[in-house]
Amino acid sequence: MGRVAIGTGCLLVAAALAAPGPGLASAPKAVVADKVKDRFTPAPYDRQKIRGLLGERMRVNLEGRLLHVNEAALLAGFQRRPGEQPWIGEHAGKFLDAATNTWLYTGDYRLKPMLDRMAQSLIATQLPDGYLGTYLDSQRWTSWDVWVHKYDLIGLLRYYAATGDGPSLEAARKIGDLLELTFGDGPGQRDILKSGTHVGMAATSVLEPILMLYRYNGDERYLDFARYIVRSYDRPGGPKLVASLTATGNVFQTADAKAYEMMSNLVGLVDLYRLTGDETFLKPALAAWRDIATRRLYLTGTTSSDEYFQDSGDLPGEESANVGETCATVTWLQLNWQLLRLTGEAQYADEIERTLFNHLLGAQDAKNGNFCYFTPLVGRKRPSATISCCLSSGPRGVAMIPQLLWGLRDDGPAVLLYAPGEATIPLPNGLDVVLRSETKFPADGAVTISVRTPRVARFPLYLRVPSWCTRYTATVKGEVTEGKPGQFVKLDRNWLPGEMVQIQMDLPVRVAPGGSSYGDFVAIVRGPQVLALEASLNPLVQYPHRAAPRSANPATLGLIETKAGANWPQAYMIDGVVAGKTQPLVLVPFADALNYRVWLARPDRIPLGQVAATAFGRESWSRPGTQHGSICDERSDTYRNTLGAKPAPQDWYAVEMDQAASIARVVYRHGKLFANGGWFDTSEGKPQIQIKRTRTANWETVATLDEYPNASAIQPPGMRDGEAFSVRLKSPVKAVGLRIAGKPGGQFSTCAELAGYER
Ligand SMILES: [Zn+2]
Incomplete structure (x- = not known):
């Protein structure tokens, strides 16, 4: 077993850094050489210190x-x-x-x-x-x-x-x-x-x-x-991972599309390429990466709904969609890290930055380190200390952070992600370079890096310019170098000990479109951080799903920093519109948000009219289906179904509230008809409207949905996708739950909305 000392360079510099790590004087070394040499090697774990947001979350x-x-x-x-x-x-x-x-x-x-x-x-x-x-x-x-x-x-x-x-x-x-x-x-x-x-x-x-x-x-x-x-x-x-991904480049159509397990295999394939040099193993991983990054990645840097890759652009964000299993988030991070090491390319660092600053830290409870299993883009985070795959995976992701920030890229030290702290980077010629970084990133785009070497030395320093950045400058001794988004700035010069690099990057505010899943919605993004409308910081916004930025143009959003108390290290205010009235909206980074919406209504598409008493209910249904979408989001174009589950004599869809509400009128919206199902069979009666008066009470039928058209088990009714049917109750009831129950037509039923109104 060969053993080498890691970090055999300048001990004085290492001592000056005073790394608290255990030291790896006798750490074992790989006995097999890679056929393909990595282009990026992270700074050693025990020779760096990371402060700021990332340091706090590691703590x-x-x-x-x-x-x-x-x-x-x-x-x-x-x-x-x-x-x-x-x-x-x-x-x-x-x-x-x-x-x-x-x-x-x-x-x-x-x-x-x-x-x-x-x-x-x-x-x-x-x-x-x-x-x-x-x-x-x-x-x-x-x-x-x-x-x-x-x-x-x-x-x-x-x-x-x-x-x-x-x-x-x-x-x-x-x-x-x-x-x-x-x-x-x-x-x-x-x-x-x-x-x-x-x-x-x-x-x-x-x-x-x-x-x-x-x-x-x-x-x-x-x-x-x-x-x-x-x-x-x-x-x-x-699973035909190599054959299918190489041929189709489509993870949704490969094996059973299970995200965590498939990406875990891809991580291994990249390493097999590194060891053998056989590109057959790399191609499927690259094809899958491109497919996920362009078609199946949430704005916050995770993938999967209900733990599976979904169809192109199908990125439901509600709690009911079980967004971004933490295991999938961490494995996506690992896949990017593998490809980053191998290629040294900035595009992988871009994705690592997106995932780290948004979905990974967003899934972590910032107070106690617990993790969410799923983390919605719309809803509440529900971190848990119950032993689960995700509670064990999340900490692995956070523990990767010191491998992601800085290290050796080709022949020089490189900064990939910006954070306050310092790292010792051993160069191939034996020289140790210490980079000391001072910044408030991601809150602020100014970074000062001092480059400490034991003597004057020539080497290139690589600085990653984030792909979202529109203006980036790196200044050494008055000499300004401009960076291009998505590339590295290369500062190749003779470095004097302690020389300073002043970096100034803008943190542009963007208005991100909601894609095919959220066509009437937008999200606000600042620098690397996706922002969210936090319910507790917007007490005047009674119905957050009806809140919109006043403008979809970043230049006229009016975004300013604001203070929101000790629990919210970063907060921003924008000009908003709620129910037709101007109203400032307070946003916080997704990583910090607790009860929130990333997707805000487009200013030209704010819903109007009465708000359902059930608008913030918890959704459930009798059988799992294959389509996602909330049944209480005021949208007729998103729906649930029970397709794919075992046959059942009855289907139901329910919404349960935290507090009892008065309900006088109930609206059910049909989802979508298919040849083999998607409706209720009325041959034994119209669908029933049921309520629950207290949390522990049984469901009781209070009405039948007489407006619903006649249909049999095989003959669907004539209706439009998203069509609404309503019933007024004999007298208003106080209920904590509302449910529709009926016999599935064909093999399954659908529900786009179930809403109870006070009048
Ligand atoms: Zn998991």
């Missing part, structure tokens, strides 16, 4: 989350098999990964013993043949068992890479040997596709850590096993 990740994980709960499934649910075993490895990176960066003396305990306790449960899952012998390699081993490998190998801990590498090797022996296309071997969910993608995503193992161990059998995994994609019933 919360450590203090609030990682130091408080329930170690016993993470290990219970290994110690007493079987685990209580199929993927409970993934959390130990995810913790090891997040905590190792965090410890490397902080050197935190409380975290290290937790890490050591977790690794040792996990290894202690490994069976003699190498098995390290949470399943009984009879259930081995079913469901999520390979997936669990994937995270064992990731956690143990990351821990090994940071500490040089021999038993961790040995445990990982035993896992690798067991997998390599068990799965393959040789006689008596199992098919890995049949050992994991989502067209086999959950199991095949073990590709990524198998390559980590190969790197640290050098045994060619692991590289052969990686090639077997990729070959298996194309076996009958396989």
Whole structure:
């Protein structure tokens, strides 16, 4: 096992930086060389310090989350098999990964013993043949068992890479040997596709850590096993990731379109390209990246609804659409990071910046480090401390931050993202360059970077110009260099020790169109940050879904900074219009918002008329369907259906409120008709309108929707998409819930709106 000292450069400079990290004097080195050399290498974790917003969120990740994980709960499934649910075993490895990176960066003396305990306790449960899952012998390699081993490998190998801990590498090797022996296309071997969910993608995503193992161990059998995994994609019933993505470039039409699992495989494919130089492995990852970035990416930098990629431009943002699983957000970040390292291209840093400053930090509870499973663009955040895939993935994403900001790009130090702090960047010639950055970014676009070298030295300094930036200048000793959006400024000169670079970039305010999912809406974006109308800061705006900026022209939005109290580090005010009246609107970054709307009505499309008492209800339905869209958003063009679920004798759609409301009139809007369903069968009666008087009461029928046209199980009624039908109740009722129930026509029903009105 070869070992090298990392950071063998100028010790004086390192000491001056006073990095609190643990030091990596004996960190193990990869024993296999990459065939394709990375163009970007991040600054070492333990030789940097990040302050400001990113530093604070990393602090919360450590203090609030990682130091408080329930170690016993993470290990219970290994110690007493079987685990209580199929993927409970993934959390130990995810913790090891997040905590190792965090410890490397902080050197935190409380975290290290937790890490050591977790690794040792996990290894202690490994069976003699190498098995390290949470399943009984009879259930081995079913469901999520390979997936669990994937995270064992990731956690143990990351821990090994940071500490040089021999038993961790040995445990990982035993896992690798067991997998390599068990799965393959040789006689008596199992098919890995049949050992994991989502067209086999959950199991095949073990590709990524198998390559980590190969790197640290050098045994060619692991590289052969990686090639077997990729070959298996194309076996009958396989996800065809390479073939389909290379041919179609469409993730929605590939395998079952499950976002987290598919992107996890792509992360492995990029690394397989790095190790082999075979472009066959890179092409599908590049095609998928382009497809996601251009057709399936939310403005806030996540992807997936209900955990799946959706059709082109279909980006529903309500809570009911289960937007952006945090696991998908983090894996998208990992995919971008892989491509950034490989290519050094600014476009990947652009996406990393978007995701980091918006959806990743937006999913994190800024107070306690808990994470949301889904994070809507319209609605409330609901972070949770309940053990879930996302609660374990979010901290891994935050712990990646020190790999994203600065490092070596080709032959010189590079700044990719702007934050206050400092980093030591070892150059290939042995020289250590310390970059010290002072800025209030993302609140402000001025950045001062001092370049500290032990002596005069010539090298290029690369500064990324964000793609949203319209004016960017970097000034050294009065010499001004202009930057182009989406490219790097290259300052190639003789640097004197302590020389300063003054960067000035504008943070333009943009009005982003809502795309096909939000045609009548816009979002306000400032620099890298998507802004949101926060309910608690706009007490005069009773109905936020009817609030609009006064102008859709950024130049006349009237955006100014404002103060909104200690809980809101950044806040902005714009001129708005609510229900026809001028009204200032207070916006905060999406990353900080709690109960909010990113999508604001277009000033020329503000809804008018009476507002439903159910406008802010929680939505539910009897069977999951395939189409998304809120049923209480005052939009006839977005709807739910129950298509694709098991047949049912009755369907219902419900809205429940926090407080009882008086309801005198109910409006149901039909969604969309299809040949095989989408309506209610009225042969046994018209759809029923039901209410719930208290939260615990039963549903009671208060009316039938007599206006609804006659239809049978096979004959749809004649109606327009989005058509409304209403009924006035005999007398107004006080209710906390409103529901429509009926027999699905064809195989399923649809609902665009269900609204209760006071009059
Ligand atoms: Zn998840």
